[in-house]
Amino acid sequence: MIHLPGLNQASTAAGQVDLLFLVLLGISSFFVLLVSGLLIYFGVKYRHGSSADRSNPPATNNFLEIGWTVALLVIGLPVFVWAASMYFHDEVPPNNVLVINVLGKQWMWEVVHDNGRREINEIHLPVNYPVKLHMISQDVIHSLWIPDFRVKQDVLPGRYTTLWFEATETGEFPLRCAEYCGTQHSGMTGTVFVMEQADYQAWLENAAQGTSLAAQGEQLFSRLGCAACHKLNEQEDGRGPLLLGLYGRTVLLEDGTTITADADYIRRSIVDPQAQIVAGYEPIMPTFANQVDEQDLLALISYIQSLANEDGANQGK
Amino acid sequence: MSEMASEPLGREERTPVSSSPRRPKNYLNTSYTARSWLLTTDHKRIGILYMIAITFFFAVGGIAATTMRLELLTPYGDLVGAETYNKLFTIHGIIMVWFFLIPSIPTTLGNFLIPLMIGAEDLAFPRLNLASWYVFMVGGFVTMAAVIFGGVDTGWTFYTPYSSVYSNTAVALVIVGIVISGFSSIFTGINFIVTIHKMRAPGMTWFRMPLFVWSHYATSLILVLATPVLALVLVLVGIERVFGVGIFDPSLGGDPLLFQHLFWFYSHPAVYIMILPGMGVTSEIVAAFARRRVFGYTFVAFASLAIAILGFLVWGHHMFVSGQSIYAGMVFSVLSFLVAIPSAVKVFNWTATMYKGDIHFDTPMLYALGFIGLFTVGGLTGLFVASLSFDVHVHDSYFVVAHFHYIMVGSTVLAYLGGIHYWWPKISGRLYSAWWGRFSAILIFAGFNLTFFPQFIVGYLGMPRRYYAYAPEFQVYNVLSSAGASILALGYVLPLVYLLYSLQNGRLAPDNPWEATGLEWQTSSPPPTENFLEPPIVTHDAYERPSATISSSTGGQP
Numbered sequence: 048m049i050h051l052p053g054l055n056q057a058s059t060a061a062g063q064v065d066l067l068f069l070v071l072l073g074i075s076s077f078f079v080l081l082v083s084g085l086l087i088y089f090g091v092k093y094r095h096g097s098s099a100d101r102s103n104p105p106a107t108n109n110f111l112e113i114g115w116t117v118a119l120l121v122i123g124l125p126v127f128v129w130a131a132s133m134y135f136h137d138e139v140p141p142n143n144v145l146v147i148n149v150l151g152k153q154w155m156w157e158v159v160h161d162n163g164r165r166e167i168n169e170i171h172l173p174v175n176y177p178v179k180l181h182m183i184s185q186d187v188i189h190s191l192w193i194p195d196f197r198v199k200q201d202v203l204p205g206r207y208t209t210l211w212f213e214a215t216e217t218g219e220f221p222l223r224c225a226e227y228c229g230t231q232h233s234g235m236t237g238t239v240f241v242m243e244q245a246d247y248q249a250w251l252e253n254a255a256q257g258t259s260l261a262a263q264g265e266q267l268f269s270r271l272g273c274a275a276c277h278k279l280n281e282q283e284d285g286r287g288p289l290l291l292g293l294y295g296r297t298v299l300l301e302d303g304t305t306i307t308a309d310a311d312y313i314r315r316s317i318v319d320p321q322a323q324i325v326a327g328y329e330p331i332m333p334t335f336a337n338q339v340d341e342q343d344l345l346a347l348i349s350y351i352q353s354l355a356n357e358d359g360a361n362q363g364k
Numbered sequence: 365m366s367e368m369a370s371e372p373l374g375r376e377e378r379t380p381v382s383s384s385p386r387r388p389k390n391y392l393n394t395s396y397t398a399r400s401w402l403l404t405t406d407h408k409r410i411g412i413l414y415m416i417a418i419t420f421f422f423a424v425g426g427i428a429a430t431t432m433r434l435e436l437l438t439p440y441g442d443l444v445g446a447e448t449y450n451k452l453f454t455i456h457g458i459i460m461v462w463f464f465l466i467p468s469i470p471t472t473l474g475n476f477l478i479p480l481m482i483g484a485e486d487l488a489f490p491r492l493n494l495a496s497w498y499v500f501m502v503g504g505f506v507t508m509a510a511v512i513f514g515g516v517d518t519g520w521t522f523y524t525p526y527s528s529v530y531s532n533t534a535v536a537l538v539i540v541g542i543v544i545s546g547f548s549s550i551f552t553g554i555n556f557i558v559t560i561h562k563m564r565a566p567g568m569t570w571f572r573m574p575l576f577v578w579s580h581y582a583t584s585l586i587l588v589l590a591t592p593v594l595a596l597v598l599v600l601v602g603i604e605r606v607f608g609v610g611i612f613d614p615s616l617g618g619d620p621l622l623f624q625h626l627f628w629f630y631s632h633p634a635v636y637i638m639i640l641p642g643m644g645v646t647s648e649i650v651a652a653f654a655r656r657r658v659f660g661y662t663f664v665a666f667a668s669l670a671i672a673i674l675g676f677l678v679w680g681h682h683m684f685v686s687g688q689s690i691y692a693g694m695v696f697s698v699l700s701f702l703v704a705i706p707s708a709v710k711v712f713n714w715t716a717t718m719y720k721g722d723i724h725f726d727t728p729m730l731y732a733l734g735f736i737g738l739f740t741v742g743g744l745t746g747l748f749v750a751s752l753s754f755d756v757h758v759h760d761s762y763f764v765v766a767h768f769h770y771i772m773v774g775s776t777v778l779a780y781l782g783g784i785h786y787w788w789p790k791i792s793g794r795l796y797s798a799w800w801g802r803f804s805a806i807l808i809f810a811g812f813n814l815t816f817f818p819q820f821i822v823g824y825l826g827m828p829r830r831y832y833a834y835a836p837e838f839q840v841y842n843v844l845s846s847a848g849a850s851i852l853a854l855g856y857v858l859p860l861v862y863l864l865y866s867l868q869n870g871r872l873a874p875d876n877p878w879e880a881t882g883l884e885w886q887t888s889s890p891p892p893t894e895n896f897l898e899p900p901i902v903t904h905d906a907y908e909r910p911s912a913t914i915s916s917s918t919g920g921q922p
């Protein structure tokens with residue numbers, strides 16, 4: 048595919064976005080040349096003093112008006128459909144993805160891998176493998192942009208957003224914050240390191256101190272006293288619902304609605320438990336908003352997720 | 365009357381024709397006291413008060429922009445630091461949007477011309493009109509006070525929770541200033557709507573109105589319907605900020621995207637507040653200098669209304685990567701493609717108006733052609749950013765900065781200047797130097813493109829907006845851009861100089877120097893306070909030639 052100078056095509060999406068860009072450029076150039084060409088042609092031909100025929104100038108022409116309106120629709124709508132289907136594809140991640148957690152905060156990117164390895168303003172990831180960034184902000188809105196991949200997603204406080212892509216080239220690619228987030232917004236940049244898959248595995252396991260995210264969550268779970276109400280096996284009855292197998296399940300709420308227990312739901316259940324009460328339970332769970340930060344929440348969610356599987360194995364999201 | 369008009373304007377004229385005493389009484393020479401200006405209810409004088417005010421604000425916003433362009437000459441923060449830079453782009457945006465672009469054409473040319481064009485003596489509510497100027501000035505000075513007392517660093521978009529919780533600058537004060545000025549927008553909008561409904565001269569039917577009036581009608585509808593939403597959302601930001609009530613900050617139980625929805629529900633239509641009047645000016649100029657009726661008059665008129673209505677349905681195209689539902693994104697995307705159609709229809713109709721015309725390339729026409737060119741580029745790049753997967757890449761990059769400057773600065777400012785040059789003889793009663801007029805029109809067009817075209821490229825290559833320091837590989841584009849900005853700045857200063865010079869030294873203007881149609885050209889230059897010495901009766905369609913469209917001769921003395 049055509050390569051634009053100064054910018055790598057380093058993801059599966061990049062080439063397609065560039066192609067769309069070139070098609071849009073083609074259409075636009077056509078219209079710019081058409082309009083400016085006609086303006087110049089008429090301008091010269093009908094300039095004051097020229098002897099051009101000016102008899103019976105038309106006042107209006109319905110056929111022409113409808114014609115160019117339809118022509119615009121015929122040109123525009125396919126572009127819309129193409130761009131929209133590409134967007135749909137780029138927004139909905141495939142099933143077998145590698146999840147990497149990203150925390151945005153004024154003014155740095157903190158990256159947490161599932162095995163507990165952390166990095167600041169750097170993201171290491173494998174080439175030719177779909178990766179999903181699971182992102183949240185600790186303060187204001189940020190936006191993670193990797194120009195060489197042509198992908199971007201705002202990172203919001205209070206809610207997870209995700210960004211997925213598949214890198215197709217190894218190397219180092221800049222990462223920038225695109226949403227204005229305060230004084231050092233322009234400094235909120237970093238580097239994406241795309242590695243061969245084997246190198247990536249080695250890099251990941253190189254984390255000497257490694258307590259996995261789920262294990263950290265397990266520790267928090269007991270330290271915060273969650274286990275007082277949430278029992279971990281089906282024999283014991285707790286005051287709170289059993290969290291085994293919760294992740295990904297459909298939960299019936301007190302008001303009769305249902306909701307899928309995803310990361311956002313579990314996060315809300317911990318920081319704002321009164322917002323959604325599980326049917327059949329008393330609203331007695333206290334909020335933990337002041338005792339946990341976004342890192343702890345990621346760990347807790349990762350732990351609860353690991354419980355999704357009866358045998359408690361860490362499955363990854 | 366049209367004999368007068370045949371005097372060509374093209375020649376440079378240095379010798380001032382004898383001074384004013386021989387002029388009949390008009391709105392300018394009825395009284396010279398400060399009081400007669402500051403307490404005037406004459407729409408023409410109020411238009412001039414606005415013109416002075418927005419020229420001042422344009423200078424303030426322009427100085428901020430110039431400083432930013434200087435800073436961006438190098439990739440490092442060597443001229444100003446991050447904090448100053450953030451305050452500069454915030455103040456540039458706030459001043460330019462609310463204190464220049466939105467009021468620009470409506471409150472100056474619209475104020476001056478709408479009553480003249482429809483054959484009325486004044487606007488429907490002359491005192492409300494004066495009040496709106498005072499409200500605007502109070503809003504402007506409160507905003508300037510916020511700048512002086514520390515500045516604001518949120519960007520003109522005030523995204524929450526940064527603006528409502530995290531920023532420690534004078535956000536609340538600047539919000540007060542903007543909300544106050546919003547009332548002046550609403551007053552002006554109401555005044556125009558009522559005037560256009562109620563004050564048209566006998567025979568001036570809706571479909572005989574100049575397209576300038578149509579576009580101001582559409583603009584006024586948006587002003588009245590959208591501005592309250594802006595006031596509401598900014599007040600909510602203030603409440604969260606001052607009282608800590610959770611509205612937009614999730615840690616207080618709020619929703620940050622709610623802010624974006626409300627803000628863009630106003631601010632997208634606001635783009636059309638800025639561009640529709642410019643389209644109106646362009647229709648007038650093209651018709652006048654092609655000596656033709658505007659091709660497809662009704663389509664152009666209805667296109668204005670279609671833009672006003674559809675413009676309310678596309679706000680979510682600012683939020684394709686914000687985390688809003690992807691299905692919402694698709695709806696907003698297709699609607700954004702649709703809203704481009706009426707704009708394109710206008711461009712085609714202006715082009716077709718030149719067909720079989722008798723085209724004069726005077727200064728206003730150069731501005732109008734420049735407008736069409738820049739608007740075409742701005743509109744087409746609008747389709748780029750309306751295309752979902754493309755926008756994901758360029759959102760919040762310099763590509764977007766370039767796109768909206770083509771529309772808001774390129775097009776609107778060119779239309780504003782084109783309008784000023786077109787109606788200057790009517791407003792001031794004087795002619796300016798045609799040579800300097802053409803020269804600065806070309807200078808502005810060239811400077812503008814040099815400033816903003818490189819930004820499309822650097823945005824696509826990955827430069828985010830609102831960066832005071834950037835990656836070195838982007839420098840060459842930024843240098844081009846800064847070079848263009850210096851040409852542009854010169855281009856903006858020149859008209860100020862030669863137009864002011866013409867006030868004393870320009871030749872006296874005839875009533876209809878451009879052989880234009882339209883009631884405003886049937887009365888004297890400058891018009892008498894009551895606009896028409898005898899109330900006009902309209903018997904012709906807009907732009908119809910060649911016979912006069914007014915039943916009796918009014919104030920046509922030399």
Ligand SMILES: [Cu+2]
Pocket residue numbers: 188189190224225226227228229232233235
């Ligand atoms: Cu940022």
Ligand SMILES: [Cu+2]
Pocket residue numbers: 631632635678679681682
């Ligand atoms: Cu918009």
